[in-house]
Amino acid sequence: MLNVNSLIKVIKKNNCSFFTGVPDSVLKELSFSLKNLPKKQHIIAANEGAAVSIGIGHYLSTKKIPCVYMQNSGLANAVNPLISIANKKVYSIPLILVIGWRGSPNKKDEPQHKAKGRITCQILKLLNIKYSVLKNEKDLIKFNNQVKNAKKNNEIVACLIEQGALKRSKKNLKFKDTFKLDKQIFLKSLLSVIDKKTKIISSTGYNSRELFYARKSYNFKKGEDFYMVGGMGHTSSVSLGYSLFSKNKTICIDGDGSLLMHLGSIKTLGEFSNNNLKYILLNNNSHDSVGGQSTYMKNVNLKNLSKSLGFKNFYQITNKTNLNKKIKNFLDKKSLNFLEVRISNNKIKDLPRPKNLIQLKKMFMK
Ligand SMILES: Cc1ncc(C[n+]2csc(CCOP(=O)(O)OP(=O)(O)O)c2C)c(N)n1
Incomplete structure (x- = not known):
């Protein structure tokens, strides 16, 4: 299993200090770890295309690679700015994508997730995005190298995280209710x-x-x-x-x-x-x-x-x-x-x- 703080460490070590994305249950631990960042460093976006685009804007003003997280179902929302703006043959903008991989092969999941899970790697390949599947701390070594290359070559890099791969913290992970009616x-x-x-x-x-x-x-x-x-x-x-x-x-x-x-x-x-x-x-x-x-x-x-x-x-x-x-x-x-x-x-x-x-x-x- 993987500790989310080890992943964040790798990301930060690569001079990335900006996170944006759409929440995902697989990446719940990530959301909790980012919870106390100032609003300017962590933006919960309305959809995944918007998250990628906020990341693109961040790079344009800071020259720093941003981290964009999402569930794989949202990868389709993200495809447009990924391929039409950030792509190597267009503006060549480096991004770190952290993707929760619902419906990955060999994992039980719902029909809608199975359908998307099966084609997630193919989508990344079609987009020409190098990726790692992160199952444990060791996988971070390869991913770290991929991020370094992505920065050097102004490319997009991704990691896929399966359901249950992130270690649960002992804290009771729950945000507070805003309203009362059941x-x-x-x-x-x-x-x-x-x-x-x-x-x-x-x-x-x-x-x-x-x-x-x-x-x-x-x-x-x-x-x-x-x-x-x-x-x-x-x-x-x-x-x-x-x-x-x-x-x-x-x-x-x-x-x-x-x-x-x-x-x-x-x-x-x-x-x-x-x-x-x-x-x-x-x-x-x-x-x-x-x-x-x-x-x-x-x-x-x-x-x-x-x-x-x-x-x-x-x-x-x-x-x-x-x-x-x-x-x-x-x-x-x-x-x-x-x-x-x-x-x-x-x-x-x-x-x-x-x-x-x-x-x-x-x-x-x-
Ligand atoms: C395109 C896409 N992005 C992200 C998700 C993951 N996801 C499932 S439900 C949900 C939250 C929905 O929020 P809301 O509509 O307020 O309903 P609530 O969960 O509060 O009942 C998210 C982000 C998804 N299923 N599809």
């Missing part, structure tokens, strides 16, 4: 007030898993769900595409990290959506599913934002008082509205994951 209380209330034909499309991570859990545990039968097990940030777009050609009431359950990842999509929704689409943001001010790192969403004036993006009214729920009534009132409105629910982080251990995805898709499309 997500399960909200979801149970929502599932109890919806009509039979309602469709719910929910975002990547705990939102989908908690919705799935609430539905199964309490046997809620009304409505059907489509769980966005991957494609983080695209929940609002799938919801828009669905709702425009459906008579059903369509509820989009988004997360704050998910909304921010492709924030532009909410403008498209605001412009083009029908009134059968009900947008609900479950705001916990954090990337709860991958460790609880901040999204800094609590500083956003969502009322002003949503209204200027085309939503007619803004609603907010912060506690369980009159919950059913408030949700019903929101769902019954005949206009395009935005509901922010300020919730706390997940409290359920070992949340189940939706299985039989093709079957779920068929049920949703019935």
